[in-house]
Amino acid sequence: AQKITQTQPGMFVQEKEAVTLDCTYDTSDPSYGLFWYKQPSSGEMIFLIYQGSYDQQNATEGRYSLNFQKARKSANLVISASQLGDSAMYFCAMRVTGAQKLVFGQGTRLTINP
Amino acid sequence: GAVVSQHPSRVICKSGTSVKIECRSLDFQATTMFWYRQFPKQSLMLMATSNEGSKATYEQGVEKDKFLINHASLTLSTLTVTSAHPEDSSFYICSARDQARAYQETQYFGPGTRLLVL
Numbered sequence: 001a002q003k004i005t006q007t008q009p010g011m012f013v014q015e016k017e018a019v020t021l022d023c024t025y026d027t028s029d030p031s032y033g034l035f036w037y038k039q040p041s042s043g044e045m046i047f048l049i050y051q052g053s054y055d056q057q058n059a060t061e062g063r064y065s066l067n068f069q070k071a072r073k074s075a076n077l078v079i080s081a082s083q084l085g086d087s088a089m090y091f092c093a094m095r096v097t098g099a100q101k102l103v104f105g106q107g108t109r110l111t112i113n114p
Numbered sequence: 115g116a117v118v119s120q121h122p123s124r125v126i127c128k129s130g131t132s133v134k135i136e137c138r139s140l141d142f143q144a145t146t147m148f149w150y151r152q153f154p155k156q157s158l159m160l161m162a163t164s165n166e167g168s169k170a171t172y173e174q175g176v177e178k179d180k181f182l183i184n185h186a187s188l189t190l191s192t193l194t195v196t197s198a199h200p201e202d203s204s205f206y207i208c209s210a211r212d213q214a215r216a217y218q219e220t221q222y223f224g225p226g227t228r229l230l231v232l
Binding site: 033035037042043044045046047050052091095100101102104105106107 | 116146148156157158160163205207209211219220221222223224225226228
């Protein structure tokens with residue numbers, strides 16, 4: 001069975017610092033996709049970044065990058081130069097090719113302090 | 115691009131009534147939409163996968179007759195909570211995959227609907 005684990009229930013970071021949110025996954029399928037979503041207090045889920053299991057390079061989207069370590073089955077999200085608006089819940093998710101649904105981790109609540 | 119809307123954003127109803135929630139993909143077509151439920155401070159729980167023109171696929175433990183899903187067009191899926199009770203109070207959020215960009219696998223989420231059953 002597929003599983004996503006986020007071990008950090010909460011993180012506190014000073015503004016402008018970089019932050020790494022941990023995500024490990026478990027699957028026996030060789031083909032899968034990994035996603036990060038941001039959920040502000042308003043509730044909407046905002047897509048941040050995607051990494052395919054066969055992608056050779058780590059995905060990057062602006063201030064977001066995904067540290068993909070396939071052998072360790074980890075897909076950590078790195079946010080550079082954090083901003084106050086980055087305060088939110090962050091969810092890691094996985095989709096196994098052949099299945100349509102996403103499996104979500106429990107989330108990490110990130111708080112950026114001024 | 116890839117905008118998904120939900121209506122209503124917030125609803126309060128009496129126990130025993132039915133509530134319909136709409137999920138629309140505004141700038142793309144979605145053959146597949148997904149309905150999730152989220153309790154406070156918890157992760158998203160997939161309720162069902164909605165396929166245009168066919169019956170929805172429900173996750174184990176989700177009552178089909180309680181949560182009716184209709185996906186009548188490529189841009190609209192509806193979730194009806196029938197005979198709602200206080201335990202149905204929750205945050206319901208839908209997502210959709212862009213048919214034209216299915217290879218990207220990304221699900222785009224709506225803003226969610228907060229349901230409170232009194």
